[in-house]
Amino acid sequence: PANLHKWPPVEAGKRYVAAIGGADAVLEKAKASFDEGDYRWVAELVNHLVFAEPGNDGARQLQADAFEQLGYQAESGPWRAFYLTAAQELRNPMPASDFPRPAGADTVRGLPSNELLDSMSVRLNGPNAGEKEFTFNLTVSDTGETYLVTVTNAVLHHEPGKKAAGADANIQIERLALAQLALGEKTVEEAMADGARITGRPEALTELLGLLDVFDFWFNIVEP
Incomplete structure (x- = not known):
C-alpha cells in the first residue's frame, strides 16, 4: 500500500533531501557510496537531489558519473544507451526554447485519416478545451x-460514416491538407485557397486547431 499514492518525484525528492539532512549530506553519503562502487545506490540517492534541486551542479555531475559507470557495466544495449544519454543530459543540458521543437512531421503527413484524427485527439488540450463543443462533418476528398x-x-x-445536422462546419479536404492543418503548416484560409471546401463556420475549425498542443521532441529524461 505504501506505493499506491506516492508523492510525485519533485515533491518526494524535496522530502528525501530534508530527511537526510540537506543537499550537502546527500552528496557526502553518495560520494562515499560511489567510492565503494555502489553506483546503483548513488543513482537512486542522488536522483532525489536532482529532482529537488535541478540546478545543483554537484548533484548533476555525481549522478552523471554514476550513470556513466552503470552504462559501462550494462550488458543490454538499450540500457547502456539510456544511462549514457542521461549522463550527457546532466552534463550538457538541452538549451531552453521559447517554441516547441516537434519531430515526426513526415510521419504525421503519412498517417491514414483515422490515425491522423487519433493524433489530433491526443494533442487536444483538455483544460483549454474546457466546456467548448464542436461538431464537424468531414469528408476526406481523395479517399x-x-x-x-x-x-x-x-x-x-x-466516428466513420456518420454525419450530423447543424454541424459547425462541413469540410471537404484532401488527407495531406488535413495533416498540414494539424501540423500548423497551413491555416484554414490557406487550405481553402488551395481547394478545400469548408461551409458553415470555418472559424470553428480554426479555434479547434488552436487547442492542439505541440509537443517538444527534446524532453528531459533525468530532470523534472
Whole structure:
C-alpha cells in the first residue's frame, strides 16, 4: 500500500533531501557510496537531489558519473544507451526554447485519416478545451472517407460514416491538407485557397486547431 499514492518525484525528492539532512549530506553519503562502487545506490540517492534541486551542479555531475559507470557495466544495449544519454543530459543540458521543437512531421503527413484524427485527439488540450463543443462533418476528398468529428467534455471523437445536422462546419479536404492543418503548416484560409471546401463556420475549425498542443521532441529524461 505504501506505493499506491506516492508523492510525485519533485515533491518526494524535496522530502528525501530534508530527511537526510540537506543537499550537502546527500552528496557526502553518495560520494562515499560511489567510492565503494555502489553506483546503483548513488543513482537512486542522488536522483532525489536532482529532482529537488535541478540546478545543483554537484548533484548533476555525481549522478552523471554514476550513470556513466552503470552504462559501462550494462550488458543490454538499450540500457547502456539510456544511462549514457542521461549522463550527457546532466552534463550538457538541452538549451531552453521559447517554441516547441516537434519531430515526426513526415510521419504525421503519412498517417491514414483515422490515425491522423487519433493524433489530433491526443494533442487536444483538455483544460483549454474546457466546456467548448464542436461538431464537424468531414469528408476526406481523395479517399472518399467520411467522419463525424466532435469535441465534447474536452475530448475529440471521430466516428466513420456518420454525419450530423447543424454541424459547425462541413469540410471537404484532401488527407495531406488535413495533416498540414494539424501540423500548423497551413491555416484554414490557406487550405481553402488551395481547394478545400469548408461551409458553415470555418472559424470553428480554426479555434479547434488552436487547442492542439505541440509537443517538444527534446524532453528531459533525468530532470523534472
